[in-house]
Amino acid sequence: MVESKFLWSVEDFLAATGGRLEGPAPGGISGVSIDSRTIEPGEAFIAIAGERMDGHDFAAAALEAGASLAVVGQDRAGAISARPLVVVADPLEALRGLARAARARSRARVIAVTGSVGKTGTKEALRAALSPSGETHASEASYNNQWGVPLSLARLPESARFAVFEVGMNHAGEIKPLSKLIRPHIAIVTTVEPVHLANFESIDKIAGAKAEIFEGLEPGGAAILNSDNNYFAYLSATSKVFGADTIIGFGHTKWAEARLEKVSLLADCSTATADIMGQKVTYKIGAPGQHLVDNSLAVLAAVSLAGADLALAALALASWSAPSGRGRRHVFRTPRGPVTVVDESYNANPASMRAAIATLGRSEVAAGGRRIAVLGDMLELGPNEAALHRDLAGPLGEAGIDLVFTVGRRMENLRDALERSVRAGHAERAGELEDTLLDEVRPGDVVMIKGSFATGLGVLVQGLERNLAAKYEMRAGSAGM
Ligand SMILES: Nc1ncnc2c1ncn2[C@@H]1O[C@H](COP(=O)(O)OP(=O)(O)OP(=O)(O)O)[C@@H](O)[C@H]1O
Ligand SMILES: [Mg+2]
Known part of the structure; x- marks a missing residue:
């Protein structure tokens, strides 16, 4: 493979989006963005229609700011005079096409993180823990919804060895199509709790919606589940139905494969000794709280399953600091x-x-x-x-x-x-x-x-x-x- 400085060649981009190029072809595409305010020169701009704003209104501004091209819907293309455009039937579907192509060409070990709380924290800890072992790609911020997941996939470099995606939902049925785009080798459910309860009849239904994460699991994939949560048995059984080969429980329970053996919860950090599938690890977590210790067990289990170095991962958790607004x-x-x-x-x-x-x-x-x-x-x-x-x-x-x-x-x-x-x-x-x-x-x-x-x-x-x-x-x- 010839390493390219571009994320996408124009040819592959057009094939993945199913679009028609209008205007001069750029040399290549260095990134993918849906926000004209933060777009970097060389990135492709995709005009997504949101609840309050429509990206089509900002396509010209994105090109002005240096976007390599703008992907727009055919019904709106006529009103945009800036070039180059890639004209498609539906830009969100084009983004999904890019996501599928990115996943298809990737040789990374792919991890999907869902759960009622702790998704972003766990995803960021995985980014830090996997990076010393190889090029790691992870979703930005909480990009976990119907546009955030395909955007994060579309940004996956071909050269990445590890990829981590956050997956969220407000309603039943939302996670399944996202998981099918991600096709994770490893699916983590941090925990199931009463969150977004207004959209659900019961916590059981929330567990059901989280279990959709297994629907996209690659054959022979793994599920990493909270052994201390009431829904462990249910999630474990459901993951098997969808083909999980390996199920790892993480937590305090005696039988958990990623088990906490000793912990000191200090004022501004924690130290822990854990048994991660037979390997003893003693490590520090750079931010305080039992909940972060719990999440760290899932992180280390995923590191081990992904074939990354456990000791380097444990070392990386020491410099962990809570993200802004989250502690x-x-x-x-x-x-x-x-x-x-x-x-x-x-x-x-x-x-x-x-x-x-x-x-x-x-x-x-x-x-x-x-x-x-x-x-x-x-x-x-x-x-x-x-x-x-x-x-x-x-x-x-x-x-x-x-x-x-x-x-x-x-x-x-x-x-x-x-x-x-x-x-x-x-x-x-x-x-x-x-x-x-x-x-x-x-x-x-x-x-x-x-x-x-x-x-x-x-x-x-x-x-x-x-x-x-x-x-x-x-x-x-x-x-x-
Ligand atoms: N296992 C856990 N149990 C309880 N609270 C947790 C746990 N993990 C993280 N938290 C807390 O939950 C809050 C949200 O964390 P985080 O942003 O990681 O969650 P999220 O699932 O990504 O949320 P969102 O749904 O908003 O994207 C933070 O205050 C964090 O400290
Ligand atoms: Mg989040």
């Missing part, structure tokens, strides 16, 4: 000492709330400092939402959280269930809490901020970042007058 720690220095803010504002559901609360409980506070939780509504939980919010009172008590701020109508249920001494304040909207929180927080505190993305708790993280230092400088100043 990333910010230390804001004030003249009187640091305030630690744990930014979990990217999303929330009962499982990840419990994980974050337990981790906050183990965090170290400086002298006089307190553990403070700022919790926003968890969305999409359906008719049981009041109880699912209220039930966080138990974990908050067990973790010894000193103060709890609540944001949103659903979180009133939790506030009412809390001991008065820990209730710190409530607001309907995140912004209304900015000043109260700033007043309350003092050096030595650890503040964990978590809610569903739509509750907008990110503004509170930004508010503390902007104003904390100034607050103490002003106080220090006025004390001296």
